[in-house]
Amino acid sequence: MLVHICCAVDSHYFLQKLRDDYPDVTLTGYFYDPNIHPYSEYHLRLLEVRRSCGQLGIELIEGEYNMEGWLSAVRGLEHEPEKGARCSVCFDHRFEASAQKAAELGESTFTSTLLTSPKKSLDQLRRSGEEIAARFGIAFVAPDYRKASGTQEQNVLAKEAKLYRQDYCGCVFALGQQRAQQERIADELMSPISGQIQPESIEERIALYEQRINLEGENRPYTIVKERFLNWRLMHARLTVRGRPTPVHILPYSTLKKSYTRGRVEQQVQGIAYLSRDAVKFVTLAEYNRRMRSEYSDVTSLIFSPPPFEAEVALRRSWVDAAYDLSTLCVVESLPANKIELWLEAETYEDVRERLIQF
Ligand code: SF4
The missing domain is CATH 3.40.50.620 (HUPs)
Known part of the structure; x- marks a missing residue:
């Protein structure tokens, strides 16, 4: 049959x-x-x-x-x-x-x-x-x-x-109908241009279930548990300085209240430049490379091939010393001074993910 x-x-x-x-x-x-x-x-x-x-x-x-x-x-x-x-x-x-x-x-x-x-x-x-x-x-x-x-x-x-x-x-x-009823974004249909594996994405689940198959093949004990957490997805971002589009890499958990802001750099402290509005911060690619021990030659290559999500979350924490910080962190080639405009749309939402634990 x-x-x-x-x-x-x-x-x-x-x-x-x-x-x-x-x-x-x-x-x-x-x-x-x-x-x-x-x-x-x-x-x-x-x-x-x-x-x-x-x-x-x-x-x-x-x-x-x-x-x-x-x-x-x-x-x-x-x-x-x-x-x-x-x-x-x-x-x-x-x-x-x-x-x-x-x-x-x-x-x-x-x-x-x-x-x-x-x-x-x-x-x-x-x-x-x-x-x-x-x-x-x-x-x-x-x-x-x-x-x-x-x-x-x-x-x-x-x-x-x-x-x-x-x-x-x-x-x-x-899927679209279900997510609209649940008032949730259909993150299953999102795939970042960076190829970075996002938390609770299908790609993350594939990695987990493939790991499980390998463990079973080697007869090693494991379990899968569920965790509630704050998820994040970046929809789009655009930065201009004096009206010129400028490559920018947005770190995870960056959000902006009204999707748009503009201003000038008000102060620079320990390698971080602070925008005059909306808690936006800038760091240079050189500083990013130094902290991550990476060797990106320009921001565009970082955008298209960033390190793993969790590594960037850890980096974020090393810059902004608050576990629940949601301010925007931008990596740029050189720190801008004034006439800065930023468009950023990102969602944070409660979610549940699976985690594999090996005994
Ligand atoms: S909801 Fe979509 S996938 Fe499911 S049975 Fe109907 S048409 Fe097929």
């Missing part, structure tokens, strides 16, 4: 139940989910599915990440709510590819781990699966493993297996 897989939280439970119910059938996993955005999130979910299938001894095939195909299938349905018309098309799209793959492999049945997802409509899934399976001359197997205490069992299993648990369905449209 070909099993379309959407994520590890659903598949880890579903595959084990399916194996109990069909002990003589060989199960093959098929990860076909071009609805998952961005690609890094797709990669992370696949990583976890690979780990789960590896533990269960189930072969896994990765389908094509056909994002363009998926986007054209749902065109016009971008504003539909979850469980609406876009989701029907999304199921059809994934089931069509799965049924085709099943037929290609000579399988007579296919199913989907979506059936165990508590947020999906079972009827909608069954209708789609049965109609598509019939077109390919195969059958859609649609067990209800949510009933009785199935969903609770699934949650317990996911916790025991320390599975990565995503908090949105997958597509950019549902």
